[in-house]
Amino acid sequence: MFEQNSPDPDLDVCAGRYVRARATAADAERGRLREEFVYVALPFAGRLASRYYGRGEPPEDLDQVARLGLLKTIDRYEEHRGSFTAFAVVTIRGELRRHFRDHTWGVHVPRRMQDLGLDLNRATGTLSSRYARTPTDAELADFLGVGDADVRAARASLAAYLPLSLNRQVTEEEDTELGDLLGAPDPSLAAVDDRAAMRRLLERMPQRDRRMLALRFWGNFTQAEIAEQFGVSQMQISRLLARSLSWLRITLLSDVVPPWPGTTGEPEVRVELRAGPNRTRRAYVYGEVDRDSAAQLRARLLAALCAAQPRRLVVDLHRVPWMDAAGLASLVAVHTAAQGRDVELTITGVAPHLARLISTTGLGFLLQP
Incomplete structure (x- = not known):
C-alpha cells in the first residue's frame, strides 16, 4: 500500500491512504497498516531530530523522542485536519522541546523563563546583526514585548541550564576543586556555642536585670532612657548593668555557674x-x-x-x-x-x-x- 522503496515518499498521500484503509480494516489488519506507515515515516522523524543534535543530548535519545512524537501523530491524525506533515512537525518538535525542558536543565526553571531565555538568544542575534553591537536590555525588552526585569531574569535562568559542578577541578595540574574556592569563615558560626550559653545564663538572671540588658543591647536604649522607664537614676542603671555584665563575663569563663550576687553570703537588703x-x-x-x-x-x-x-x-x-x-x-x-x-x-x-x-x-x- 505504501511506497516503502521510495527515497522520499509523500507522507500526506501515505497518511490519506492509511486513514482510509484503517477505517474499513479489521483489528489485526489495522496493526499491520500502522507498522507499515510508521516504517515509511521514520526517516522524516529522524530528520527532525537531527536538527537538535549537538545541544548536549545524545542523538540516540533525541531519535527516540522524535519517534515517540511520530507515533502520537499517527494515532491522533485524522484526514480532515489537513496536512499530515504539518501536524507531524508540530507534534514532534513539541516532544523534542519538552524533552529539553524537562530533562536537560541542571536546575529547575519555570517554563516561561525557559522559553523566554530561548527567545532572548534569538533576539540577541537578530538585534546584534541589526545594530552591529550588543543590544541593551531595554532594546531586547522592547523587541520581545516584555519588561526589563523579565529580560534580566531570563538571562539569569540561562545560567541554570548547565551549572558547574562543585567537584570540578579548577585546573588540570592541581587537585583543587571549585567548591574549595567558595565560601569563607563565618564568624556567626563560631559564636553559636557562646550564644547558646548566653541564653541559658540570661534565664538565670532576675527579670529586671534581664530586661535592662535587653533594652540596652537589643533595643539600643541609652542608660538615661532606661532609668526613665524604671523610675531610677542613671547612676543606678549604670551600676546594675555593670553588675550584670561582670557576672556574665565571669560565668562564661567558669566551669561552674556562680550564684547571682546577693543569693549567698551577706544579703543586699x-x-x-x-x-x-x-x-x-x-x-x-x-x-x-x-x-x-x-x-x-x-x-x-x-x-x-x-x-x-x-x-x-x-x-x-x-x-x-x-x-x-x-x-x-x-x-x-x-x-x-x-x-x-x-x-x-x-x-x-x-x-x-x-x-x-x-x-x-x-x-x-x-x-x-
Missing part, C-alpha cells in the same frame, strides 16, 4: 529596727528588695510584729532604690499579718516610682510622706 514612743516600731530598710532578698525582709518585719507586739509599725523605704514583685508580695504578707494582730502599718520614705508599684498592690493607703 538590711533591716534596722528601732523603738519609738507609744509602742511604735520603726523598720529602716536598706538596699534593693528582689526575689533573692524579699524573704529576709518579710521574715524581719514579721519578727518585729510578733516579738515586740507594737501598736504601730512604720516601714521606712527611704534607702530602697528598687523593689520587684517579690518585695511587693512581702509587703502584702506583712500587711495581712499586721491586720491579724491589730497593728497599724505605715509605709514611708517611698520614692515616686516605688509608690506607683506599691499602689498597684492595693496598699497605696498605707503610704505616708
